[in-house]
Amino acid sequence: MTSHVDEQIQARITAAKNKRQQRAELDENRAHGLTARHLAKMARWETEDPE
DSSP: OOOHHHHHHHHHHHHHHHHHHHHHHHHHHHHHHHHHHHHHHHHHHHHSOOO
């Protein structure tokens, strides 16, 4: 049988793991978005007329 304190500790550990996982997913999406923005910018530069 687990105590109320043990249950609370386990809940906090689980919440921290979930938060860490979400942060990793956000970081991955951010990196992908930045790469896409950079590639789009480079493509625009190539289509501009040199002056």
